[in-house]
Ligand code: SAH
């Protein structure tokens with residue numbers, strides 16, 4: 609257990625009046641082309657202009673047209689008159705004792721969304737959200753207890769990366785291992801495959817070689833099992849896939865991951881077998897949350913390896929992260945290790961995920977609600993103390 613600490617909490621004041629001009633962040637190249645054509649950019653300059661502005665936004669992190677010094681003054685003025693480049697507001701940034709950073713961001717409509725940066729040895733992973741809340745109701749997941757508020761736009765999804773790069777001062781660095789944000793996981797709030805088009809557009813921006821330039825192998829999308837969109841993910845994004853598997857019989861999976869009632873284990877695993885480019889170096893990650901007495905027996909471990917047999921895979925064991933009122937407990941450490949041994953002996957890597965950022969409630973399945981709860985308790989304290 610981590611010791612209680614006072615995290616580094618930075619509160620940034622709310623922006624006064626949001627500008628209503630269209631924002632260029634999150635637009636695909638073809639949409640940018642149309643936008644620039646609409647303000648009178650000559651046809652033969654369009655591709656060049658898109659490339660220039662794309663580079664400024666996604667390679668250099670520019671947020672002002674004034675900084676785009678290779679564009680004429682007149683063109684810059686015309687851009688500024690018609691468009692904007694904004695970031696969501698950072699409401700709070702918390703830094704855990706283990707270096708994990710959690711950003712609470714405010715987006716259009718006053719909604720709030722979280723992103724988490726997890727530094728590791730020689731790499732760093734940014735965990736981003738795709739929806740505010742979730743329509744699915746996996747009973748062990750705190751996000752699942754919240755109603756879906758709305759899908760994030762492609763701009764809001766990509767902006768989580770841009771904000772973390774601003775904060776970590778990571779603009780203009782070459783691609784590869786030396787980057788602080790070397791990997792992206794879509795494992796924050798929401799079911800990414802219920803917001804497919806926006807997630808796809810955002811990830812295509814993240815992968816674009818003239819911008820953020822992250823390899824598709826460094827992006828992992830986690831899904832509870834939306835089978836038709838798994839097929840589209842392979843075809844239209846091509847990133848790495850993680851499946852929230854969590855149970856080895858349809859009976860138990862129907863309860864733990866309710867989308868299983870629609871897409872059963874056999875159908876899900878067939879989509880995994882058909883996922884393109886699978887090999888020893890491109891494996892599917894099966895996430896498996898360890899719930900005491902529910903899904904953590906030796907028989908479960910043996911069924912699991914049998915089910916995924918033949919799929920290039922690694923199994924990520926996630927010790928359950930409890931939240932107040934959660935109906936489950938974390939499996940004992942010995943149980944998790946015994947489970948991992950069976951999986952390992954069958955030839956699968958089975959890393960046990962170390963919970964990160966526990967002191968700032970940044971662990972898997974705890975996002976957003978934690979902040980709501982903190983607020984509520986702050987309100988309660990204020991009421992009690994009359995402040
Ligand atoms: N909706 C997607 C992605 C977000 S959840 C999905 O379900 O895959 C990211 C991962 O955290 C999933 O594997 C999810 O099952 C897991 N998770 C959710 N709540 C958790 C909790 N309380 N403890 C541990 N893992 C949890």
Ligand code: SF4
Nearest residue numbers: 742744746749752832
């Ligand atoms: Fe939604 Fe994923 Fe949580 Fe299930 S685990 S409720 S799909 S965010």
